[in-house]
Amino acid sequence: MRLLWLGKINQMTAVYIHFPFCVQRCQYCDFITYAQVGHFIPAYVEALKKEIQLLLPGKAKASSIYFGGGTPSLMNPEQVGSLLEEIRQSAGINDEAEITLEANPGTVSPESLTALRQGGVNRLSLGIQSFFDEDLRVLGRIHSADQTRQSISQAQQAGFDNLSLDFIFGLPGQSLVAWKENLEEAVSSGIQHLSLYSLIVEPNTPFERDIKSGKLQLPKGDLVADMFELAMDYLPTQGFNQFEISSWAIGKENESRHNKVYWQNQDYFGFGAGAHGKVGDYRVENTPSIETYISKMAEPQPISGFSPANVEKIFIDQYTAMQESMMLGLRMTREGVSENKFRARHRANMTQVFKDEISTLQNNGLVEWHNLPGGRHLVLTRRGIMLGNLVFQEFV
Ligand code: SF4
Numbered sequence: 001m002r003l004l005w006l007g008k009i010n011q012m013t014a015v016y017i018h019f020p021f022c023v024q025r026c027q028y029c030d031f032i033t034y035a036q037v038g039h040f041i042p043a044y045v046e047a048l049k050k051e052i053q054l055l056l057p058g059k060a061k062a063s064s065i066y067f068g069g070g071t072p073s074l075m076n077p078e079q080v081g082s083l084l085e086e087i088r089q090s091a092g093i094n095d096e097a098e099i100t101l102e103a104n105p106g107t108v109s110p111e112s113l114t115a116l117r118q119g120g121v122n123r124l125s126l127g128i129q130s131f132f133d134e135d136l137r138v139l140g141r142i143h144s145a146d147q148t149r150q151s152i153s154q155a156q157q158a159g160f161d162n163l164s165l166d167f168i169f170g171l172p173g174q175s176l177v178a179w180k181e182n183l184e185e186a187v188s189s190g191i192q193h194l195s196l197y198s199l200i201v202e203p204n205t206p207f208e209r210d211i212k213s214g215k216l217q218l219p220k221g222d223l224v225a226d227m228f229e230l231a232m233d234y235l236p237t238q239g240f241n242q243f244e245i246s247s248w249a250i251g252k253e254n255e256s257r258h259n260k261v262y263w264q265n266q267d268y269f270g271f272g273a274g275a276h277g278k279v280g281d282y283r284v285e286n287t288p289s290i291e292t293y294i295s296k297m298a299e300p301q302p303i304s305g306f307s308p309a310n311v312e313k314i315f316i317d318q319y320t321a322m323q324e325s326m327m328l329g330l331r332m333t334r335e336g337v338s339e340n341k342f343r344a345r346h347r348a349n350m351t352q353v354f355k356d357e358i359s360t361l362q363n364n365g366l367v368e369w370h371n372l373p374g375g376r377h378l379v380l381t382r383r384g385i386m387l388g389n390l391v392f393q394e395f396v
Helices: 002-009 038-055 077-090 110-118 133-139 145-157 176-188 206-213 221-237 257-263 290-296 318-329 339-346 355-363 382-386 388-393
Strands: 013-019 062-069 093-103 123-129 163-169 193-198 241-244 247-249 269-271 276-279 282-286 310-315 367-372 375-380
Touching: 013 038, 013 257, 038 077, 038 269, 038 290, 062 077, 062 257, 077 093, 077 110, 093 257, 110 145, 123 133, 123 145, 145 163, 163 176, 163 221, 176 221, 193 221, 221 241, 221 382, 257 318, 269 282, 318 339, 339 375, 355 367, 375 382, 382 388
Parallel strands: 013 062, 013 269, 062 093, 093 123, 123 163, 163 193
Antiparallel strands: 193 247, 241 247, 269 276, 276 282, 282 310, 367 375
């Protein structure tokens, strides 16, 4: 079977753990996550341990572990610690591993943050979205801006020196001035990483209904583009360098290593209900149902390197793998796609395989070649960063 050699060639293991529980669903959210089912959490954590035990033994030590959701900060620190211990027992954890946990203000306390930090979590990603209470109400978030400020300060006091904040911009009623104030407060709060996403109105969400009924109005596209440009211009003056379309960090050491695994099109294990993973030539996806996931793990039957919870196993042919390397790699605004690494990985020349696509994008001023220490890299221009979707469409 194809998967038998995977752990051997991959010298580092990246682990994503999905925790699909939230206090309540935010108005705009279409993630795989559930509210009011917290009674499943203990059984879910046990099921996660079983999936880890099935798939990680024999693999290289974990170099990055990411607890995403959902709201992983609804797990108590002992549960997080028990999952880390399971990974340690199954494959080991590299001494330098980046261990990230997504948390929402309102679900953490000084005690829980201290216990998480002491238990090995060394990076916290806070989903704050805005420092304005009116924005938080529109989004249906459970927390207030003051709770956000408290959580940031508590995380810093607990010893988190790699702290990331998530924001959404382009919100109904949001002005450019208010957006700038958000960024200024973020910068002055002493954090190390920012993820900024423009609001996407997902189908079948309460948010979409409110937009359609006219109850909420989105800002005009030009204003949203201005907000993005403002971030691109302002944040570097404050020491935050944009290293990916939506990501800024102070210093390379604070650039999310786990997310780079995705953008560099590398393998990662995805554990939990609704989790996605990439193992060798396959992209896999687990059942989105918490109950089904728990029952699949009750007496799990290993299936040649795959998880019994998988509901999708999509074989990635060579051409698709090359398309993915282009689409994901170009997201990294500084390094883009290395010509030499592409050749080593795919045994093909990207300038031949994607000759027409690259030429079209160059002619439209969306990509350009940079000479970096490792050779030529294809990277987005500033216009390409602004119009990323146009670029990625070329490789679909
Ligand atoms: S906290 Fe995050 S995952 Fe949970 S409902 Fe809100 S947006 Fe969705």
